[in-house]
Amino acid sequence: MSFQSIKVLYIDDEENNLQAFKASFRRLYEIYTAISAADGLKILESVNIHVVIADQKMPNITGVEFFKSIAETFPDPIRILLTGYTDIEALADAINHGDIYRYVTKPWNDLELHNSIKNAYDAYRSKIDLRNKIAELEKTNDELNRFIYSISHELRAPLVSVIGIVNLVKMENLYHSSGEYWSLIESCSNKLDYYIQKTLQYYKNNKTQSEESNVDFKLLVADLINLYAYANKDTQFDVNVDQPVPFKGDLFRIEVILGNLISNAIKYQKTNEPNKKVNIEIAVSIECVEINITDNGVGILNEHLEKIFTQFFRSKDHHGSGLGLFIVKEALNKINGRISVKSNIDYGTTFKITIPNAK
Amino acid sequence: MPNELKKIMLIDDNEIDLKINARIITLTKLFEEIIICQSGEESLDYLNKHMDNPEKLPNFILLDIQMPEMDGFDYLDHYKQLPATFTGSCPVAMLSSTLDFGDIKKAEANVYVVKLLKKPLMPMELAELINKKAP
Known part of the structure; x- marks a missing residue:
């Protein structure tokens, strides 16, 4: 393995040291030397340096101070501190503030310094590789x-056309013209549409930045009940909203949360229950909102309670998508x-939710 | 039902949706005549050609959002440059299968748009909208 491509910058105020360093390592690395921190900075600005070695004791600035000063502007090069005397304070400082990879004592041992530079370069490569990998993954x-x-x-676009055709069939009184075929097409289309809508919701939840706005729970719940109870008017809603203070929160996500729970409460009713009921209690305080949604529907088996929030969990008795609660x-x-x-x-199910008030 | 509402213009690149929506409107008897356009450009050509001929002009427009080249929002940019005497008497409703919050907000923020209706077109929703917005 050739180290020729490793770019090393060595900063020291003693010309002799710079010469000695060059003499020992010029065959191994691409070497840049600087007689002062200012000169070193100039080189960093123009060359993509991999490893920086700095002497601790220089006239205007210590090596650690120099490393600190480039922490923001040149975070990538790996730092090695060289020092002629054992200064415990410099050592502590180097570890705590300088982001220094190795501490090498002067006069250096060629083999030790060589190994340090080699390892520093490996560290540099893994740092850059990791960053590229992260960028790639994010992309x-x-x-x-x-x-x-x-x-x-x-x-969704062609599916919605299909649902439109089914609506037309109803309007033209043809819905019962082919046995139950039209109603089967309708229920399959609605199910598919539901899946697509949930997928989009999931995507948006993952993607969208949290945006805070005022939430009026009374209004929101009324809208959601209107939306989800549209096709099923048997269920009685009893809604109590106690909102003495304003609530600030992520309206989109709160809508998704309440929407899914309300639609579940409607969907999982007992078919033979004459008084289908959903009770919604909301109490807003300065700290948070507490929401209780209680139904007298089919209930959830004890052994299923742990699993209902996991993706694609569904009980065999009910036809859910396994996405809503997830x-x-x-x-x-x-x-x-x-x-x-x-x-x-x-007796049914109660979901209790607490969401902090962002004020 | 006000008498002025006679003609509706449908703008949609999807032939099947045009067919479905035209049929729904015919069955609801909300309009006497339906002008069908397969693109925003076709609609603008028609409107410009008949601008001096009020009995040819629509009283209501149903506009799709996702169309190739000129989409619904581009169309509205052109629409607002038409004479105010016409645009003031011809409300536009957008019709789309979008669930995108951004699209919905953008549509409802536009002064020429009375509402964003979601596909499939529901006759009740259209009737409500027309009764409310009738000039």
Whole structure:
């Protein structure tokens, strides 16, 4: 392995040391030397240096001070401190503030310094490699997210046309003209649409930066009930909102969370229950909002309670997508909210949510 | 139903959606005539050609958002340059399968847009909108 391509900068106020360094290492590395910190800085500005070696004791500035001064402007080169005397304070300073990789005593031993430079260069390479890998991963992740987003959009457009045709069939009184085929097409289309909408919600939850705005819970809950109870008017809602103070929070995610829970409360009712009920209690304080959503629906088995927030979990008795509560949990994670659940097969389910007020 | 609302213009690049929406509007009897345009350009050509001929002009426009080349928002930029006597009497509703918050906000912020309707077109929603916004 050749070290010719390793660019080393050595700063020392003693010309003799610079010469000796060059003599020992010029065959191994590409060497740059500077007689002062100012000269060293000039070289750093024009050459992509991998390893910087600085003498601790220089007239205007110590080696540690020099490393500190370039911490922001040149964070990449790996630093090695050289010093002629054992100065415990310099050593402590170097470790604590200088971001220094090695401490080598003067007069140096060629082999020791050579190994230090070699290791420093390896550290430099892994630092740069890691950074490139992270950038690459971020890019791939971003592309993947964007792909999911656009494919969901593209899938939804023709699907919505199909739902439009089913609506037309209803309007033209043809819905029952082919046995149950039209209703089967309708329920499959609605299910597919639901999946696509959840996928988009998941994407947006992952992607969107948290944006704080005022949340009026009374208004929000009324809107959501309107939206989700539209197709199912049997369920009675009892809503109590106590909001004496303003609430600031991430409206998009709160909407996703409440929307999913309200739509679940409607969806998982007992079919033979004459009084389908959903009770929503909301109490806002300066610190947080507490939301309780209670239904008298089918309930959740004890052994399932642990799993309901995981992706694609669904019980075999009910036809969920396995995405709703997973998205609720993900959205709550993004805004530091918490959720707990109590359920009983006979009486129904209560979800309790706490979200901090950003004020 | 006010008498002025006679003609609706549908702008959409998707032929199937044009067919579906035209049929829904025919069945609801909300309009007497439907002008079908497969692009924003086609609509602007039509409007410019008949600008002096009010009985040819629509009283309501349903505009798709995602279209190639000139999309719904580009179309609105051209639309606002038409004579105010016309644009003032012809509200635009956008119609799209979008669930994008950005699109919804952008559409509703535009002064020429009365509402963003989501596909599939619901006859009830259209009727409500027309009754409310009728000049």
